[in-house]
Each structure stands twice: as C-alpha cells, then as structure tokens.
Amino acid sequence: MIRILLGLSLFSILACTDRSGECPTVFFGGEIVNPTSDYVVLYRNDTYIDSAKLDTGNRFSFKLQGIEEGLYHFDHSPELQYLYLQEGDSILIRLNTMEFDESLVFSGEGSEINNFLIEMFLAHEQEEHEIYGFYHLPPMDFQKKIDSLQEKKLAHLNELITENQLSEKAIGLATASVNYQSFTHRESYPFYHKKKTGKETFPELPEEFYSYRKSVDLNNRELAYFRPYFDYVKYHFGNISYMACMKGCGGMEGKESMGRLHYNKHKLTMVDSLVSEDELRNLLFRNIAMDYLLREHSASKECQIFIEKFRKLSSSDDHKQEIDDLYEGIQNLQPNSELPELIVTNVENQEVSIKDISKKQKTVFYFWTGAQKRHLKNVTQHVAKLQKKHPEYRFVGINVKTSYTQWQNLLEEYGLDKADQFHGDDFEEIQTSMILDDLYKCVIAKDTLVVDAFASLYYSF
Numbered sequence: 261m262i263r264i265l266l267g268l269s270l271f272s273i274l275a276c277t278d279r280s281g282e283c284p285t286v287f288f289g290g291e292i293v294n295p296t297s298d299y300v301v302l303y304r305n306d307t308y309i310d311s312a313k314l315d316t317g318n319r320f321s322f323k324l325q326g327i328e329e330g331l332y333h334f335d336h337s338p339e340l341q342y343l344y345l346q347e348g349d350s351i352l353i354r355l356n357t358m359e360f361d362e363s364l365v366f367s368g369e370g371s372e373i374n375n376f377l378i379e380m381f382l383a384h385e386q387e388e389h390e391i392y393g394f395y396h397l398p399p400m401d402f403q404k405k406i407d408s409l410q411e412k413k414l415a416h417l418n419e420l421i422t423e424n425q426l427s428e429k430a431i432g433l434a435t436a437s438v439n440y441q442s443f444t445h446r447e448s449y450p451f452y453h454k455k456k457t458g459k460e461t462f463p464e465l466p467e468e469f470y471s472y473r474k475s476v477d478l479n480n481r482e483l484a485y486f487r488p489y490f491d492y493v494k495y496h497f498g499n500i501s502y503m504a505c506m507k508g509c510g511g512m513e514g515k516e517s518m519g520r521l522h523y524n525k526h527k528l529t530m531v532d533s534l535v536s537e538d539e540l541r542n543l544l545f546r547n548i549a550m551d552y553l554l555r556e557h558s559a560s561k562e563c564q565i566f567i568e569k570f571r572k573l574s575s576s577d578d579h580k581q582e583i584d585d586l587y588e589g590i591q592n593l594q595p596n597s598e599l600p601e602l603i604v605t606n607v608e609n610q611e612v613s614i615k616d617i618s619k620k621q622k623t624v625f626y627f628w629t630g631a632q633k634r635h636l637k638n639v640t641q642h643v644a645k646l647q648k649k650h651p652e653y654r655f656v657g658i659n660v661k662t663s664y665t666q667w668q669n670l671l672e673e674y675g676l677d678k679a680d681q682f683h684g685d686d687f688e689e690i691q692t693s694m695i696l697d698d699l700y701k702c703v704i705a706k707d708t709l710v711v712d713a714f715a716s717l718y719y720s721f
C-alpha cells in the first residue's frame with residue numbers, strides 16, 4: 261500500500277500543475293511487480309517511440325511531448341499490451357507479470373479508455389468458449405446471441421461516454437474494440453457451423469446476416485495494428501475468398517495442396533484489389549503467407565510459386581525477409597534433418613543443446629509459458645496421460661517467455677519432473693527455429709534427427 265501511495269505522490273509531482281511550458285504533455289508510468297525485463301518500451305504501431313528503465317522499486321516513467329493521439333502499445337518483454345494516449349494524459353499503471361493482462365490496472369487522467377480496452381480484451385478471451393458453443397445454432401439464432409453480447413458491451417461503453425469526456429477518436433477505437441469482435445464471429449459462422457453440424461454444405465444466410473459489412477472500412481490505417489480490427493479483416497478475406505473459389509473457380513476439390521495454393525493465391529489477389537492502404541495491405545499479405553507456409557510446412561514447388569506471388573505484391577522488405585526466414589526454418593525442420601542448434605538451460609543452471617537432449621532416444625519437445633496458467637495445467641495433465649500411453653518417448657517441456665526464477669517456482673507448484681524440464685532464454689530464437697505456431701505444437705525427434713516437427717500433442721499420438 262505504501263508503495264502505491266509513494267507512486268501516486270511521485271506521480272502528482274510529475275503531472276506538474278504549474279503550466280510553465282516546460283512540462284511534458286504526456287506522462288506514462290507505473291510499477292511492475294515481478295518484472296521479467298529491465299525495460300518498458302513504447303511503440304506506435306510498429307515504430308519505436310521511447311524506452312524507460314525500471315528503477316530499484318521496479319517503477320518506470322515516460323515523459324512525452326507533442327505526441328499524436330491514438331493507439332500505442334507498451335512492451336515489457338516478453339508481454340505487451342495496448343495503450344491509448346493523447347495530449348494531457350497522466351497515466352499510471354500497475355501490473356504483475358504473473359497475471360499480466362488480468363492484473364493490469366490504469367489510473368489517472370486518460371485511464372478510462374485504457375481500462376475499457378483491457379476489459380474488452382479480457383471479456384473476449386472469456387467469451388471465446390461460450391461463443392464456440394453457439395456455432396451449431398441456425399443463422400438468426402446465432403446472430404441474436406452474438407448481438408446480445410455486443411449490445412451489453414456497447415451499453416457499458418455508453419455509460420463510460422456519459423460519465424467521462426472522451427475524444428471522438430477514443431470513442432471510435434472503443435467502439436471498434438466491441439464491434440469488430442462481433443463481426444469476426446459472423447465471418448467465421450458459416451465455416452464453424454458446417455463443421456459443428458457435420459453438414460455437407462454451407463448454411464443459407466439471410467441477406468441481413470452480413471449487413472454490417474456496409475459500414476466496415478477495409479482501409480482503416482489507424483486500426484491496422486489493432487487486433488480486433490485486423491482479425492476481422494483477416495477472417496473477412498478468408499470468407500469472401502473461399503466463397504469466391506467455391507463459386508467461380510470450380511470449387512476447392514482436386515489435389516489438396518493444389519487447392520490450398522489456388523485459394524491462398526486467390527486471397528492475395530482479393531486483398532490486392534480491395535485494400536489500397538499500404539501498411540494494411542502488407543500486413544495482410546504477410547499474414548496470408550505465414551498462414552499458408554505454416555499449414556503447408558513442406559518445402560515444395562507450390563510454396564515457391566506462392567512466395568514469388570507474395571514477393572511481387574508486398575512492398576515491405578522486412579516482411580519479405582521474415583517470410584524467407586520462415587521458409588528456411590521450415591526447410592530445416594523437414595523429416596530426417598538435424599535438429600536446430602538450440603541451447604536451453606536445465607534446473608542446475610547448465611546450458612544444454614536440444615540435440616543432446618534427444619540423443620539415443622525418441623523425444624517429444626513441447627512448449628509452455630508461465631503467463632498462461634490454464635494452458636500449463638492442460639498441457640501438464642495431457643502430457644502425463646501421453647507418458648503412460650507412450651513410455652517409448654521422453655516428453656521434454658521447454659519453457660518460454662518466463663524468467664528463470666519464476667520458471668523454477670512453477671516447476672515446484674505444478675509438480676513437474678525437473679529432469680525433463682528446460683528453460684529457454686531467447687523466445688524469438690526458439691520461435692523461429694522450432695516454428696512455434698500453436699500452443700499444443702510439439703516436435704518429435706529421434707537421436708538428434710527430426711521425425712515430425714509439425715506434430716501436435718493432441719492429434720499426433
């Protein structure tokens with residue numbers, strides 16, 4: 261408590277009421293409990309703005325002048341979260357990295373919109389399971405369920421607008437955070453409905469089912485880096501490309517991988533013709549390319565044809581490099597290749613290579629992070645079952661995105677076998693070399709060689 265009070269008094273000094281003209285126009289600071297890095301870094305979209313080092317009390321502060329109003333994000337490696345900033349803001353946060361998003365609280369001038377955004381973020385996470393249970397419903401019943409969730413949130417937003425002075429831009433973003441989530445569910449409806457009901461064809465949809473599409477701007481630069489909006493645009497293009505292929509390109513039948521190549525090329529063409537905003541175009545091209553390569557995960561002629569088309573459309577050299585790296589990573593993980601040179605740390609704080617871990621035995625590498633407790637619980641239970649069923653394999657957990665001490669505590673707390681657990685320091689290196697594209701992804705190896713690098717704990721055993 262004292263710490264918070266100290267923080268607040270410091271904050272009121274820095275908020276500087278004397279209006280001498282020397283004052284920073286925006287203050288952003290706070291305290292991080294259980295820090296996982298020494299810094300907090302601030303970004304506007306993908307552009308670096310500034311960084312602040314934590315002091316001995318794990319506090320940090322930014323004083324910014326002349327900033328553009330809008331969406332930013334702050335990064336406390338390896339986690340990040342959105343931050344909305346405008347002139348005159350004095351925002352203080354408190355967060356505990358053990359429960360990063362759940363613990364995050366904003367206070368001070370400009371905090372209302374930020375608390376709303378994090379609330380929506382958490383609400384959507386919580387609702388995911390519930391909504392999945394609605395997909396078997398007929399279209400209008402599904403729509404009613406989704407509408408009612410949306411209306412509840414919009415009512416909450418209206419209260420916020422009445423009680424606070426929010427800028428038009430802030431209201432726009434808050435509204436987008438609610439609406440696009442809802443639109444995304446509608447875009448995915450025909451696919452999940454077909455899957456859940458086991459029907460052969462897509463459901464007939466009444467015309468008004470997609471009525472929101474008229475109000476959607478597919479060229480919103482301001483929202484390009486905002487997850488709910490970007491996800492919507494992604495699903496929307498997935499939907500309209502698939503339907504266009506079904507109608508005009510002779511369906512999706514034929515050789516499975518050729519079908520996928522055609523569909524993804526068609527999707528690139530659709531984005532090319534409908535999105536003119538350069539940054540958003542590039543982000544979509546990159547996303548389609550990643551999605552295609554990760555699913556294809558082989559080194560094939562089709563992949564090369566696809567990458568060529570992607571390279572022609574994208575104007576971002578960074579994205580092109582990223583896709584080249586990904587393709588190289590995929591090629592390196594083909595069956596019978598040597599495992600990548602990857603170093604992890606054991607409980608005795610010794611460095612070990614994953615090749616050595618897999619020597620002379622069948623090994624399954626799986627991955628977990630301290631930030632997702634529910635996933636950790638699921639994975640631990642599931643691996644215990646697999647271990648009984650498949651004693652011929654050694655199941656090895658690689659922890660990522662967690663500090664070494666926190667990792668050790670979690671091993672105790674969840675009763676994990678320390679001999680089979682390793683800590684990964686460099687998340688990005690592990691992510692690129694092992695291609696972590698799924699929470700339940702695992703890499704099956706035998707005596708330093710890859711057996712299946714794109715396996716799943718749930719589907720491969």
Ligand SMILES: [Zn+2]
Nearest residue numbers: 504505509526
């Ligand atoms: Zn097509």
